[in-house]
Amino acid sequence: MKEVVRTNDAVLLSFVEVLLRDAGIPSVVADQNMSVLEGSIGVLPRRLLVADEDHDAAMRMMADVEQMRREGHGGPADDGGDDV
Numbered sequence: 001m002k003e004v005v006r007t008n009d010a011v012l013l014s015f016v017e018v019l020l021r022d023a024g025i026p027s028v029v030a031d032q033n034m035s036v037l038e039g040s041i042g043v044l045p046r047r048l049l050v051a052d053e054d055h056d057a058a059m060r061m062m063a064d065v066e067q068m069r070r071e072g073h074g075g076p077a078d079d080g081g082d083d084v
Contacts, residue, residue, distance in 0.1 A: 001028065001049040001050065001051060001052065002049060002050060002051075002052055002055040003047050003048070003049055004016065004020070004027070004048045004049065004050055004055070004058045004059065004062060005047070005048045005062065006045045006046070006047045006048075007045050007046065008043065008044065008045045008046065013029065013046055013048060016048055016062070016065075017029070017048065019061060019065065020048075020050065020058060020061070023057070023058075023061055025050055025054045025057060025058050025061075026050065026051065026054070027048050027049060027050050027058075028048075028049045028050075029046050029047070029048055029049075030046065030047040030048075030049055031044060031045070031046045031047055032046050034046075
């Protein structure tokens with residue numbers, strides 16, 4: 001398994017999980033239960049992992065998403081407004 005994203009942003013994690021699932025790429029969230037040890041404050045990042053053979057496709061998809069985000073086409077951090 002290889003890491004696609006490491007974050008403590010639950011919205012980003014869910015967003016990427018859905019994108020991968022829609023692309024037919026199975027994924028696993030690692031370290032999800034670490035919040036019990038940290039007191040559920042969300043400090044420790046979670047990792048989204050895919051199979052080795054799916055990693056290249058997943059990373060290409062992530063690059064496409066990042067490009068769309070930079071161009072203002074949406075994503076979990078986009079408020080939908082113009083970046084003026």
